[in-house]
Amino acid sequence: MHELSIAAAIVERAAETAGRHGAARVAAVRVRVGELAGVVPDALRFSFEVAREGTVLETARLLIEEVPGRARCAHCAEHFAVGMPPLLWCPRCDRPAEDLACGRELEITGIELEEEASV
Numbered sequence: 001m002h003e004l005s006i007a008a009a010i011v012e013r014a015a016e017t018a019g020r021h022g023a024a025r026v027a028a029v030r031v032r033v034g035e036l037a038g039v040v041p042d043a044l045r046f047s048f049e050v051a052r053e054g055t056v057l058e059t060a061r062l063l064i065e066e067v068p069g070r071a072r073c074a075h076c077a078e079h080f081a082v083g084m085p086p087l088l089w090c091p092r093c094d095r096p097a098e099d100l101a102c103g104r105e106l107e108i109t110g111i112e113l114e115e116e117a118s119v
Contacts, residue, residue: 002038002039003039003040003043003044003046003047004047004050004051006039006044006047006106007044007047007048007050007051007052007062008047008051010029010031010048010051010062010108011048011051011052011055011057013108013111014026014029014056014057014060014108014111015055015056015057017111017113018056018057018111018113019056021113022115023056023113023114023115023116024056024114024115024116025056025057025058025059025060025113025114026056026057026060026111026112026113026114027059027060027061027112027113027114028060028061028062028063028110028111028112029048029057029060029061029062029063029108029110029111029112030063030064030065030108030109030110030111030112031044031062031063031064031065031106031107031108031109032064032065032067032105032106032107032109033064033065033066033067033105033106034066034067034069034102034103034104034105034106035066035067035068035069035084035103036069036082036084036086036100036103036104037103037104037105037106039106041064041066044062044064045062045064048062065109067102067103067105068081068102068103069081069082069083069084069086069100069102069103069104070082070100070101070102070103071086071088071090071097071099071100071101072097072099072101073090073092073093073095073097073098073099074097074098074099075090075093075095076090076092076093076095078090078091078092078093079101080092080097082097082100082103086100086103088100
């Protein structure tokens with residue numbers, strides 16, 4: 001399950017960010033996962049819970065934005081969903097699409113930090 005290595009990388013990056021900003025904890029991490037990225041969102045959520053243990057992300061939430069795969073036909077400029085498994089054939093002009101517009105994303109888009117509570 002490669003989602004565990006992805007989750008570990010997310011935790012590492014968020015922990016580094018927290019350290020650079022002097023934050024006590026990470027409250028949440030936002031990620032975009034494309035339908036065609038080869039990542040199963042539920043497996044990533046589970047792996048994140050395992051990877052965050054014992055870190056400043058111990059109670060952090062993983063917020064996943066799932067991005068559908070979409071293509072653009074170079075011939076007629078139609079944008080269309082490709083589905084899974086992907087069908088890169090234009091429904092408008094019945095020609096193969098040459099350009100995948102989105103759906104391969106795998107990126108951290110935000111990290112919410114918590115400052116230490118003052119006493």
